[in-house]
Amino acid sequence: MTTGLDGIVAAETVMSLVDGQRGVLVIRGLPVEEAARTLDFEGVLALLWDGFADTADLKPRLGAARAAAFRHVPRLLPAAAGLPPIDGLRAMIAGLADDAPNKEGDGTPLGLVAAMPVFLAALVRLAQGKALVAPDPKAGHAADLLRMLAGKPADPKLARALDAYLVTVSDHGLNASTFAARVVASTLAGAVASVTAALCALKGPLHGGAPGPVLDMLDAIGIGAAAPGWIKAELAAGRRLMGFGHRIYRTRDPRADVLKSVVAGLSSRRIAMAETVEKAALVALHRHRPDRPLDTNVEFYTALVLDAVGLDRSLFTPAFAIGRVAGWTAHILEQEQSGRLLRPDSRYVGPQPSLAA
Ligand SMILES: CC(C)(COP(=O)(O)OP(=O)(O)OC[C@H]1O[C@@H](n2cnc3c(N)ncnc32)[C@H](O)[C@@H]1OP(=O)(O)O)[C@@H](O)C(=O)NCCC(=O)NCCS
Known part of the structure; x- marks a missing residue:
């Protein structure tokens, strides 16, 4: 028996194909090489969400959602201050659970995707003792992360490189964090809880911590x-x-x-x-x-x-999360559509109760 679920198919998905023998990754029909060359983060998000969420005018709506997320920072930042960035990010994202549901920009898939760079930049600026930088709703998502971190407009070449990175890591089959997101989504716990679970799984050095x-x-x-x-x-x-x-x-x-x-x-x-x-x-x-x-x-x-692109190594795992949340939210939407609780079985190998005399 395998204890790592190797080779077990736990979900059908249209999101991505990982062919481990041939070394091929296809994201909704596009080879990863082509996706990284031709799409920015908003482009891959629209590709992944297609048919599952509203993708019209995604760029301005994502920008507006970043601005909305910034309004949560004063409430959520104090409890996350001082934590390692990936833990602070998780704490702030989890804090969105208490918000009024379904205003665009709060605990919806769009709101969660938007909140990630905003919360991360706020954590970093606070740790550096610098004033927080509000999002620019007109900027691209990748460029805005660099802008909010540095407090000055991003070099377009670096923003493009970060975009290519975010697209490259946007989805990857049923990896540990995506699986965690789908398990929680399958209980109908909602997007905030599912993305929080994914962030917990991503942190480990065998996954996103490397x-x-x-x-x-x-x-x-x-x-x-x-x-x-x-x-x-x-x-x-x-x-x-x-x-x-x-x-x-x-x-x-x-x-x-x-x-x-x-x-x-x-x-x-x-x-x-x-x-x-x-x-x-x-x-x-x-x-x-x-x-x-x-x-x-x-x-x-x-x-x-x-x-x-100028990120400190403590921000590498959070940066991974900023890209992978595109896939997490797509899988959450897909899982919610399937409606089936994910609940595997286990084989008991512990002691049997002694038979009463
Ligand atoms: C990614 C990873 C967890 C995959 O693990 P896996 O499929 O479970 O592979 P296994 O753990 O079964 O490894 C098989 C064997 O190869 C060895 N191995 C795997 N990756 C190794 C590595 N990076 N360096 C040295 N040995 C390695 C293991 O020690 C194991 O040997 P063992 O059977 O004697 O214990 C593993 O390769 C790893 O730990 N890599 C380093 C961390 C990393 O880069 N993570 C990012 C992943 S994208």
């Missing part, structure tokens, strides 16, 4: 020549290399190459070093587990893209 440690790894290695020795020692100590391996892919994660080409278009001081480390890691992992294909996953080049 890209920060990827940069830690690059820093610890220091220079490319040190990579083989450092990696060998790490594997010998029984530790996993962050940014490698995947539950579904038995070949290279196609998102790794999409993000590698995004980072190649930016002036990243880390790219040459990262390529050296990647090569050394692939050789070492093959030696370490010749029976198990362990290749580069999305998180390796995520770390480089997000670093190059």
Whole structure:
């Protein structure tokens, strides 16, 4: 029996196809390479929501919803202040549950998608002792996140790179956080509870928590020549290399190459070093587990893209959430339409009660 639900089909979805053998990801009919090249965040949100939610005028409505979310910040920020950004974000999002339902901008899928960058930027600015920056409803979602963080208009090249990242990670089959969202949605607990559950699942280093440690790894290695020795020692100590391996892919994660080409278009001081480390890691992992294909996953080049657009490593997992909430909300809407409670079975292996005399 498998304890990780490997290979179990728990839902039918129109959202994305992950073909782990061929290394292919299709988001509602579009190969991820094409989606990242041709869509911005609003574009992929409209694609994912098509047929499940109103996608007309999504850009201005999302901008207006960001402005509406900003009005919740004074109420929600104090309880989240001082927490690590991903925990603060989760606390603020969970706080939307108490709001009056169904005003556009509150606890609806649109409101949740809109609130993520607004709440994250508020948490960061507060932690830096800087004045909060209100959203610009006319800006693109990615550009507005960079603007609210930095307090000045975003460099269009960096905003475009962030858009490509958000599109690349917008959906990915029944990954752990999306599954968590669907389980909670299937109880009809609503979108706020479902997205909160997804944020809890995303945080772990085996899921969305890996890209920060990827940069830690690059820093610890220091220079490319040190990579083989450092990696060998790490594997010998029984530790996993962050940014490698995947539950579904038995070949290279196609998102790794999409993000590698995004980072190649930016002036990243880390790219040459990262390529050296990647090569050394692939050789070492093959030696370490010749029976198990362990290749580069999305998180390796995520770390480089997000670093190059100017995000601190503590913001990498929240940035992932800002992209993946497009998929979470699409799956929540899809799950609610199916109406069936997700409730797997377990096999009892504990002690039997002793028979009464
Ligand atoms: C992503 C991940 C959790 C997938 O795990 P999985 O499908 O459950 O794979 P398993 O845990 O069954 O791993 C199979 C074997 O390969 C090893 N392995 C998997 N990924 C590894 C890695 N990155 N470094 C070293 N060894 C690894 C495991 O130790 C395991 O060996 P064992 O059977 O002796 O315990 C795993 O590859 C991992 O921890 N990667 C590092 C974290 C990361 O990059 N996360 C982001 C994912 S997008």
